[in-house]
Amino acid sequence: MSVLVDKNSRVIVQGLTGKEGTFHAGQMIEYGTNIIAGVTPGKGGQTHLNRPVFNTVKETVDELQADTSIIFVPPAYAAKAIIEAAEAGIKVIITITEGIPISDMIKVKNHLNKFSCIMVGPNCPGVITPDEAKVGIMPGFIFKKGKVGIISKSGTLTYEAADQVVKQGFGISTAIGIGGDPIIGTTVKDAMEMFVNDSET
Numbered sequence: 001m002s003v004l005v006d007k008n009s010r011v012i013v014q015g016l017t018g019k020e021g022t023f024h025a026g027q028m029i030e031y032g033t034n035i036i037a038g039v040t041p042g043k044g045g046q047t048h049l050n051r052p053v054f055n056t057v058k059e060t061v062d063e064l065q066a067d068t069s070i071i072f073v074p075p076a077y078a079a080k081a082i083i084e085a086a087e088a089g090i091k092v093i094i095t096i097t098e099g100i101p102i103s104d105m106i107k108v109k110n111h112l113n114k115f116s117c118i119m120v121g122p123n124c125p126g127v128i129t130p131d132e133a134k135v136g137i138m139p140g141f142i143f144k145k146g147k148v149g150i151i152s153k154s155g156t157l158t159y160e161a162a163d164q165v166v167k168q169g170f171g172i173s174t175a176i177g178i179g180g181d182p183i184i185g186t187t188v189k190d191a192m193e194m195f196v197n198d199s200e201t
Contacts, residue, residue: 002129002174003149003194003201004092004118005068009133012060012090013038014081015072017048024072024096024137025049031134036064057088068092070126070135078122079104086115094135095121095185105183112185119185125155125177136177146171149195151188153180173201 005011011028015021016038026049029035037052037060044055060066069090073081078097085093100122112119120127126136130143142159144166152158158177165172176191178184195201 002132003191003198004120004127004129004174004176005133005135006129007032007034007132009034009068009092009135010064010066011035011068011070011133011135012057012064012066013051013070013072014040014057014085015074016040016051016053017043017046018072020096021072022049024070025051027137027140028070028134031140032131033133033135036060036066039069057085057090061088061090066090068135069094071095071097071121073097075099075101079108082108082119083111086112086117086119091117092127092135093117093119093185094124094126095119095179096124096126096137097121098123098181100181102182105181109183109185118190120176121179121181121185123181124179124184125158127174127176128172129174130172138175138177142166143175144171145173147173147201149173149191149198149201150175151191151195152177153188173198 017040130145
């Protein structure tokens with residue numbers, strides 16, 4: 001088992017057609033992540049990286065049963081994108097965007113309390129369950145499958161921790177980069193509770 005993401009996660013990319021979204025989605029697809037679609041308002045009906053593009057998150061939930069989103073949306077629009085994902089019924093929202101205004105994130109955090117979803121980030125490297133799903137920007141080759149759970153605020157320290165775990169002969173169940181911003185969706189305590197409740201970690 002694992003937490004947050006696995007091979008069955010039905011992942012969409014909000015901001016797929018942008019430069020960052022395109023690059024990192026390509027890397028995630030190459031890793032084997034089940035990316036089923038992208039969302040870019042105004043570009044619905046197109047395809048990008050051989051994936052359909054929709055105007056809204058709700059369309060991906062209704063038509064493709066999307067349950068996980070990764071967000072590569074500019075800071076000014078990121079809060080709106082997070083709220084759209086939650087309101088559409090996405091269960092796991094991973095926000096890579098950095099530089100989102102704190103005032104926006106306070107509103108987002110309060111709004112998300114109304115929904116049964118988990119947000120990771122913002123300003124984070126994402127989440128990886130080795131050999132199953134990489135929903136983030138981390139270099140996948142560092143992570144080998146095993147039973148150690150990793151939680152980190154820093155992207156580079158996440159990779160360093162994974163490297164050290166693997167060098168000691170262990171592997172990783174899931175690594176969660178929670179992000180280093182003042183207002184984040186998943187805290188160290190939240191992530192720790194997920195791992196405590198996971199029989200495979």
